[in-house]
Each structure stands twice: as C-alpha cells, then as structure tokens.
Amino acid sequence: MAVYVKSLDAKHLVEIGLEGFYGPSAPARAQFNPNSYATQVGTDFIRNHQALGVDFASVHIYADSWISQTISDAHLQFTTSWMEAHIEDAEKYLGMPVIFSEFGVSAKDPGYNSSFRDALISTVYKTVLNSTKKGGSGAGSLLWQLFPDGMDSMDNGYAIVLAKSPSTSKLISLHSSRLAILNSMCSWKCNWGCRKKNALETILYHDL
Structure with a gap:
C-alpha cells in the first residue's frame, strides 16, 4: 500500500501508525516492550518500518494502559527507555526520523493528578529535544489529546483543555518555542540527520 500511495503522489509522506512494539526481527529489543503480550500482537517495529515506501517511523506511548493504570514513577522510567530505544533503532537500523505520534495519561487512572501529567509530558519533550539538538532521529511528538471547550462529553480521560x-499549556508553548529556535539554526536544505550547532543550549535547557 505504501508503494501504491507513492505511485499516486511521490511526495506524499507515508507512515504506518504502529504502537512501536518489538517483534521477532529483534528479540534482544523485546526487553523494552511494556509486557510479554506486546510481542504477540503481530507488529514488529524494525521489520515493519523497513517496508518500501515508508518515510518515517511512528511510536505511541501509553504506559498507563500497557503497564499499570495506577500512576507511578515506573511510567516515567518506561517512557524514557521506550523512547531512547526507538530513537536509537530509527538511527541505527531504519535511517529515518521517528515521531512519537500519540502519548498521554488518563485522568481516570488511580492516583492521577495534573502534576504527574506535566511530568510525563516533560519527560517526552526532554527526550525528543535531547535527540533533536544532536541531529538525531527524534523528530517530534503529538500529545493525545487537545480539546476545545465544550467537548467534555467526548473525553475518555486523555483530553486536555x-x-x-x-x-500544561505553558509546557507545550515552551517546547514549541525551543524546537522553533533549534530548527532555525539549520538551513532549508538541512535534513533530519544534520548536526545542529550547540549555540543557545542554555536557552533551550535552563529550566528542564
């Protein structure tokens, strides 16, 4: 299907939309999966993304669904190791950028509070920025999910107004500003794997 899409529009970016679970092609990486069940659901992060026509990798982060719904620091530890493993593999095996295309935490989880949600978001943003500033494959993240006022009836727990x-709004704004500053240091011809300058590092990291 990726090749077919490319035949219609050669410039159309294609991704798969996987959770990011490791499968049979990389048994040593299964240690990063959130549970043993993840290896049995038919997805294989590395092998699937090697399909012809796929432009960038995608990964989700739902520690509260995969590990335990009860909020704990284990969620933050998992998030960091999960992201770093996929960034490394996107660079080493795939040669493509990786987007963490869904991440969040449900307000319905036992022990939930907004401070923990902010800590999780900060963990994701910091890990992405650590990669981006080095010219690594960590290319971005998409928070799940932002709602406008008046849509409360559709909230399954993950909505952020x-x-x-x-x-939380301040975190998102700050991260966007940091990425804009960092990306402005590259020319228009710069590819995702370029080595960015270390200037402005103090601005980017002074309160992380």
Missing part, C-alpha cells in the same frame, strides 16, 4: 490547564 488548554484554557483549564495553564501549567
């Missing part, structure tokens, strides 16, 4: 979440 910026007007009601000032601390």
